[in-house]
Amino acid sequence: MLSTVIKSFSRSTPSLAGAQYRAYSRQMPMMYPILLSSTWIVAYVHTDIAPLWLTVAIPSLFTAACVFRMFHWLKAYETIPSPEEAARAFRATMLLAPIIASSFTVWSFLLFSYGTPYTKSYLAFYMANTVVVCIFCLMHVREAALIVTLIVNGAFIGFFAWAGC
Numbered sequence: 001m002l003s004t005v006i007k008s009f010s011r012s013t014p015s016l017a018g019a020q021y022r023a024y025s026r027q028m029p030m031m032y033p034i035l036l037s038s039t040w041i042v043a044y045v046h047t048d049i050a051p052l053w054l055t056v057a058i059p060s061l062f063t064a065a066c067v068f069r070m071f072h073w074l075k076a077y078e079t080i081p082s083p084e085e086a087a088r089a090f091r092a093t094m095l096l097a098p099i100i101a102s103s104f105t106v107w108s109f110l111l112f113s114y115g116t117p118y119t120k121s122y123l124a125f126y127m128a129n130t131v132v133v134c135i136f137c138l139m140h141v142r143e144a145a146l147i148v149t150l151i152v153n154g155a156f157i158g159f160f161a162w163a164g165c
Contacts (some may be wrong), residue, residue, distance in 0.1 A: 014083035021079075021086040024093075024140035028073035031137035032066040035130055039063075039104070042111065042126050050114035058107050065100075090141050097144040101151040104130070109159055127156050 039062055043055045081089070108123050115123060131152040138145035 017083045017086040018081055020140050021076075021081050021089060024089070025073055025076045025079065027137040027140065029070050029077065031134055032070040032073075034133045035104070036063055036066050038126055038130050039107075042108070042123065045119055045122055046111050046114060049116070049119070050111055054107070054111055054114070062104065062107070069096075090144075093138070093141045093144045094147070097138065097141075097147050098151055101131075101134070101148045102155075105152050105155045109155070112159075112163070124156075124160065127152060131156075 036059075039059050043059045047055050076089070079085075105127070108127055112120055112123055131148065134148050134152075135145045138148060
């Protein structure tokens with residue numbers, strides 16, 4: 001249904017879809033370095049207390065995926081897309097947003113069990129800070145921003161309520 005909304009939106013107002021795409025393509029290259037720098041700091045803080053697959057392997061996979069996406073958006077920075085290209089980009093965002101949000105959220109929850117009270121509070125800060133950055137960068141595709149908000153904040157509230165924090 002959401003992809004239908006995006007498709008019909010870009011067809012009915014092609015100049016608006018192009019402007020939305022251009023604004024969005026300027027936001028996305030900022031999101032990934034912020035997300036990755038925060039992720040690597042969290043991984044570093046957990047280096048002595050968590051296994052390498054959580055502190056090196058998974059952040060390395062995240063880095064590869066995020067760098068790929070960042071370069072994609074850097075190339076798109078000066079592009080003036082057709083309405084169909086803009087719709088394709090918005091659909092891709094709608095598909096990737098829940099995958100990326102869920103992946104980073106699950107990773108941070110896996111680290112939580114290895115933490116001290118300090119690192120646990122840092123993980124909470126990490127989740128809160130990075131979700132705000134992601135929502136801001138996704139604001140031109142509101143549905144994706146809402147999906148990220150629901151996934152991360154819903155999981156955040158549920159997990160920390162369950163963990164007794």
